[in-house]
Amino acid sequence: MKKYVAEFIGTCVLTLFGCGSAVAANTLLGKSNVVVPLGFSTLLIAFAFGLSIVAMAYSIGNISGCHINPAVSLGMLVSGRMEVKDFVGYVVAQFLGGILGAALLCVILGSNAALGTNGFGEASAMGISAGIAFLVEVILTFVFVLAILGVTSKPENSSVAGLVIGLSLTLIHIMGIPFTGTSVNPARSFGPALMSGFGSLPLSQVWVFILAPLVGGALAALCYNFLSKED
Template sequence: MSQRLLSEFLGTFWLVFGGCGSAVLAAAFPELGVGFVGVAFAFGLTVLTMVYAVGPISGGHFNPAVTIGLWAGDRISFGIVIPYIVVQVAGAIAAAAVLYLVASGKPGFELGGFASNGYGELSPGHYPLLSCIVIESVLTFFFLFVILGATAPSAPAGFAGIAIGLALTLIHLISIPVTNTSVNPARSTGPALFAGMAHIQQLWMFWVAPFAGAIVAGVLSRYVYKPAR
């Protein structure tokens, strides 16, 4: 179990550090050409690379919503759900801490939103709570549905990481303007702890909506894909 937990910690660390780091560090310099599309691909690439690096050890969740969705889909036992979520959140917080240490070294550094998620005034496009709940629930549903399909026994072996990474990239291309894209409670929690109380107070939505979407996808998958533990 310790190897699996360490893999989940490292995978979630890489996701938050790579994805949020691209937004906080690289996207701050328009001349580098990273921008909106680059950040979306950065998140997708973190998952793609870690799915192949440690997926064979832990399953490559890196996201409490994925863990809950796989449990709802009868792919994993409940015994690993809580330990996985704990280390995923720890990995996200550790990544945010290291990112803050690096970013704050820049002369004239301003924290801003620190790649956090938000709704209302904290939404990049000032989308209201309802819009943000809908987008986070729907996109997490489809993210889990891709994961469950790509890892089903009938799916071609060896290609799951590509499908999952590209799905996360597409999700970011859709929803960065709405919520700055979460679909991952751990990814939301890490940066929010450094961004300040306003972002922390909105964290509840970035746990509830992804969990709701993931559970629906997991339950539905039982009728679409053959469950496999």
């Protein structure tokens, strides 16, 4: 249970700080008396997500491995580093953590009008279609999970793994924010979408940000298994 509790806390922190920073950055960007360059806003959000991973990796990494992402857990399962029982427990804990993080953000903001949700079409800065959003999320998650599988494959990397993973997530967000807001994490997307309310646009689109990261994570594991085999 300690592993599941750790995953619950980690996903809650990631959602609260990452999505909270997205809300803050977008709010400042919309204020006429505050000058915030659009590029700086993207970097602010990207580093908020990346540094959240770094903080949690060195806090709970020795307890649960700090997946805090169902796509990462699926990658670990497919690569043979995780049992099915633990995978189910991790995913449940991660989704619950994402919901709590979004709920806390609602309490802090006093509203559920903007929670750092993901989207496509009118909800995307680039106005991309659902199909392109799906492709973008698969690619981003593939790169992210591949980096995780690589850096965690050797015990001697343990001291720097959290930093590498956090910076990789930062890179992913810099690329993905203009397109989808960057999910690469079904639990991080589902919590804010659910708190946005039934019938809301984020909840109607969240299926892309649940399914695409899982596909990307599974493909990354299959690719890494192929590349890492000596024969």
